[in-house]
Amino acid sequence: MTYLVMETKFSYVILLDENGKFFYGANLGYELGQKIEDPILLEVKKIKMLFKPISIFAGTLALACALLLFLNTQRTMAPVLFSKIYLTINPEVVMSVDEDGTVFALEAIDDDGRILIDGYDHENKDEVTVTKELINRASELSFLKEGMSIIIEIDNDEGLKAFGPELRQAIDQEIDDSIDLKIVKRGTLVEEEVVQEEIPVIIEETYVPKKTVTPIIEEKPIIENNDSDYNDSSDYDENNSDYD
Secondary structure (H helix, E strand, O other), rough: OOEEEEEEEOOOOEEEOOOOOEEEHHHEOOOOOOEOOOOOEEEEEHOOOOOOOOHHHHHHHHHHHHHHHHOOOOHOOOOOOOEEEEEEEEOOOEEEEOOOEEEEEEEEOOOOHHHHHOOOOOOOHHHHHHHHHHHHHHHHHHOOOOOEEEEEEOHHHHHHHHHHHHHHHHHHHHOOOOOOEEEEEOOOOOOOOOOOOOOOOOOOOOOOOOOOOOOOOOOOOOOOOHHHHHHHHHHHHHHHOOOO
């Protein structure tokens, strides 16, 4: 059985159970509006002189308040983070969403992101509504133009599975065909590098023909052997033999 603390005193509290009945319990440091289970209930005769009877009007009002508290318990509880959705156009922002996709926090990551969300109210809106409205604001502020990209990164697989298809279908209907939309898990997107076509450097080689080295052949003097002169010489010697 769950009880709701309706009133606190120094030593006791007034409790309301799920059936709308009031009880008195020992005050173990409880706070007003706190839900407790298995409290230490006290008998009325032990504390009946310590408090004033609650009027019918006050009791009815307290019961109505208690019912409202029970109905709005989930809403008043602190939201539980399910995923973070990063929206990058030129501005970059991050949305914190619960399991239902409700955006309970919106933060800017860069200066342009602060300009984008300045004055924007994200309360009670889901991730699709916030994303679409921010894209429209980015277009109005000239952050988003034709030929640019929209990148949505979701920080976990559960969020990507839950919100990815819904976001893609909704945003594809809003943006121009020239705008590239990417929805991925955060950290898996490899930034596309602009690959410039490498122009081969052509080194013109000037062909220098090798010099043809002509071997130098020493020409030996040609001595003409004139047999006739030689014979004449012989004849001379023979002719001069008498002289000797």
